Amino acid sequence: FYGSKIVGWGSALPDTVVTNADFEARLETNDAWITERTGIKERRFGGTTSSLAIEASQKALANAGLEPKDIDLLILSTTTPEQTIPATSATVQAELGLNCGAFDVNAACAGFVYAMVLANSMIATGVKRILVVGSDTLSRITDQEDRSTAVLFADGAGAVIMERTELQDNAFLGWDLGVDGSLVPILYCDHGGYMKMEGREVYKKAVLAMVASSKQALERAGIAASDVSLVVPHQANLRIIEAATNRLGIPIEKTAIVLDKTGNTSSGSIPLALVAAAEMGRLQNGDHVLFCGFGAGMTWAAAVIRW
Numbered sequence: 601f602y603g604s605k606i607v608g609w610g611s612a613l614p615d616t617v618v619t620n621a622d623f624e625a626r627l628e629t630n631d632a633w634i635t636e637r638t639g640i641k642e643r644r645f646g647g648t649t650s651s652l653a654i655e656a657s658q659k660a661l662a663n664a665g666l667e668p669k670d671i672d673l674l675i676l677s678t679t680t681p682e683q684t685i686p687a688t689s690a691t692v693q694a695e696l697g698l699n700c701g702a703f704d705v706n707a708a709c710a711g712f713v714y715a716m717v718l719a720n721s722m723i724a725t726g727v728k729r730i731l732v733v734g735s736d737t738l739s740r741i742t743d744q745e746d747r748s749t750a751v752l753f754a755d756g757a758g759a760v761i762m763e764r765t766e767l768q769d770n771a772f773l774g775w776d777l778g779v780d781g782s783l784v785p786i787l788y789c790d791h792g793g794y795m796k797m798e799g800r801e802v803y804k805k806a807v808l809a810m811v812a813s814s815k816q817a818l819e820r821a822g823i824a825a826s827d828v829s830l831v832v833p834h835q836a837n838l839r840i841i842e843a844a845t846n847r848l849g850i851p852i853e854k855t856a857i858v859l860d861k862t863g864n865t866s867s868g869s870i871p872l873a874l875v876a877a878a879e880m881g882r883l884q885n886g887d888h889v890l891f892c893g894f895g896a897g898m899t900w901a902a903a904v905i906r907w
């Protein structure tokens with residue numbers, strides 16, 4: 601068996617910035633409500649799931665100093681595939697010029713952590729390098745006339761490259777995945793429709809799931825919450841992140857936050873926050889990083905890595 605580590609990263613956001621003031625101009629809402637309830641100030645709309653995935657992947661390859669031929673597998677986490685058939689990862693594979701297998705994973709906003717856990721497991725049995733991408737274009741499946749969801753969801757992508765290491769150098773220390781399908785009715789999107797959400801219910805379950813899953817992953821990793829250098833949470837709502845990290849006993853200063861500029865980009869959200877933290881020099885060799893996410897399903901996921 602082998603271990604794995606992250607050797608490259610990149611992210612992509614569409615050009616169009618949509619501010620709270622833009623919503624204020626056309627919906628019965630205001631900047632104060634949105635900021636207070638969510639922490640979001642602006643978000644990006646545009647691009648396609650594959651175009652954002654491709655841009656993030658190209659940056660990750662450049663960051664790692666690798667070529668497309670060096671990638672042995674592509675896993676794309678998305679909840680907004682471009683077609684029912686084929687998987688969007690096929691388009692990404694072709695555009696990037698990868699010569700390897702590719703498939704999509706859908707675990708809603710927990711999907712990127714699911715994909716990293718999957719990649720780690722495949723690397724454990726010998727795969728050398730896996731490109732793990734999270735890309736979503738939620739603005740396409742959001743009713744822009746519905747103020748309760750329109751202000752929350754947006755578009756974006758991020759990617760990491762995970763590489764095989766000797767087992768003793770494994771950076772992937774522990775993880776937890778979960779789903780409670782009895783909660784489908786609180787957040788779903790039918791084919792061709794828009795997302796429907798009972799926000800308050802999602803909020804309550806999200807905090808519980810983030811805390812329980814993070815504790816589980818930390819315990820399996822043998823890491824105390826006080827030894828976490830950075831939490832990279834799903835970027836849905838600042839209050840959810842504050843409540844969850846507070847219950848974990850981790851100061852909010854140790855949390856990567858980009859949602860004020862990105863809104864909720866589902867699979868894109870965790871890698872967007874990770875890349876921003878890396879670019880700001882917030883990650884040092886040996887740091888313990890806790891990833892945690894939750895999403896429709898309801899799904900949840902947490903993972904602990906050594907940077």
Ligand code: ACO
Pocket residue numbers: 628629630633634637638708709710747748749751787797798799800801802803806836837864866894895896
């Ligand atoms: N502007 C102004 N008022 C609004 C807006 C808005 N944009 N949206 C809703 N309101 C109103 C509601 O109509 C309600 O009015 P009422 O009291 O007259 O009925 C009032 O504000 C309060 O609404 P609540 O839903 O109770 O407000 P809450 O404090 O719960 O905040 C929010 C709503 C932000 C949606 C919160 O519940 C939340 O963040 N929930 C989690 C959502 C989430 O994370 N979803 C993503 C999951 S990940 C995935 O898989 C996609």
